Amino acid sequence: MAQEYDLVILGGGTGGYVAAIRAAQLGIKTAIVEKGKLGGTCLHKGCIPSKALLRSAEVFATAKHSDDFGVITGDVTLDFIKVQERKSKIIAQLHKGVQHLMNQGKIDVYEGLGRILGPSIFSPMPGTISVEMNNGTENEMLIPKNVIVATGSRPRTLPGLEIDGDLVITSDEALEIEALPSSIIIVGGGVIGIEWASMLSDFGVDVTVIEYAERIIPTEDHEISKEMQRLMKKKGIKIVTGAKVLPETLIKDNGVTISAEVKAGIKEFRADKLLVSVGRQANVEGIGLENTEIQVEKGYITVNGVFQTKESHIYAIGDVIGGLQLAHVASHEGIIAVEHIAGKEPSPLNYNLVSRCIYSNPEVSSVGITEEQAIEKGHKVKVGKFSFRAIGKALVFGESDGFVKIIADEETNDILGVHMIGPHVTDMISEAGLAMVLDATPWEIGHTIHPHPTLSEAIGEAALAVDGRAIHS
């Protein structure tokens, strides 16, 4: 049977479900089509499960040196089944929450695989959605005035490096393992690779990271990258940079052996498992794009500033359009698309003001551009840096590695970028984000009174340091 809607959203991940909630708030009759589970990658295979495991790893690592705090425990052991159960419980609770929000907004949810149809008896324009229902009932036909494609992404692999789900895995399979391997090779030292490296190392796994670029987390500021490399090595993680993995050398027996081309020649690596973490690929196939004028460039759907595709009534948001593939970006893009559909004039998303976080131990967070990018753009920069070693609260926590770095323009005093590595910096970056949104200067941050003792004092001090006025350095 055909159902009419103002809006049908293809994909119920963070981008899709948040867009649906905003649409409901605006009185737009909305349906979501989701082939898996509401919440998508972020809730089931990304942000939440990985952070739940990271937290268990952190507690385990802290417990192992609890005597530093004067807390004497017996032997500290790990029950990995319990670790996984805790993760699943958190996901289930949040999943219920999303389902509740759909009910509350009177948003119809179709559980099945959606495809965009071309012009048909239902509509002269492409955009009718056919849903192959998961429960095997007859296909549903949805006739929307507008569509948002929010089909997300999946792990990418290297050509020739086949994922078998056991010895060679991606983050999808890694999240489901029932027992920890004793050693692992991680191909890719980007955000996801480094989170896994840190977590598995804290769990006691022998970790080797092989990265193609000259440094790990290569999109971050070079000083952050360097400090992260130092701290990962301090944990015992082996890091090989400037290394090209050779998939054809993979040998699988009761573990994996693989070679990589490094400066000195060919180097062989061996471990129980190999985790491939080389980026994400947009889900653009099998969703009926060929029935439309929608353009796909370099694997991503092309959109304008309000996320319209070449078919102006069909929008696309989130990982499927590429750029910063982050949950908070997907949801903001969804809100902008919906507000445009509702006839409002939403402010464009300034990607330079999006905070980016890495939840390793220690954490990394940043907003704005790096020092290298600032110089490349022709800015005359001044830099303020402040170490957590001089921050009382960091010493109290027993986590004083890392620093806050603020880059400003010498002539205009504009803040160009803020970069942090250290304890809880993912919870601190929003202050810097707000400062940049409000066009604050380092002077204004420095004169915001940061309570003592807090980790946020490092931001205040780094801001003062921009003009050589830090107090505790």
Ligand SMILES: Cc1cc2nc3c(=O)[nH]c(=O)nc-3n(C[C@H](O)[C@H](O)[C@H](O)COP(=O)(O)OP(=O)(O)OC[C@H]3O[C@@H](n4cnc5c(N)ncnc54)[C@H](O)[C@@H]3O)c2cc1C
């Ligand atoms: C290990 C890992 C850790 C991450 N950690 C973070 C983090 O800490 N912070 C952060 O901001 N981001 C993180 N991300 C990225 C984040 O998960 C994504 O940016 C976010 O989920 C993108 O949302 P989305 O709505 O675009 O797509 P998705 O969340 O991928 O949702 C797309 C949905 O569409 C559905 N779908 C696809 N095709 C169809 C179809 N034809 N019909 C019906 N349904 C369909 C899928 O089943 C899926 O549920 C992480 C990702 C990974 C893999």
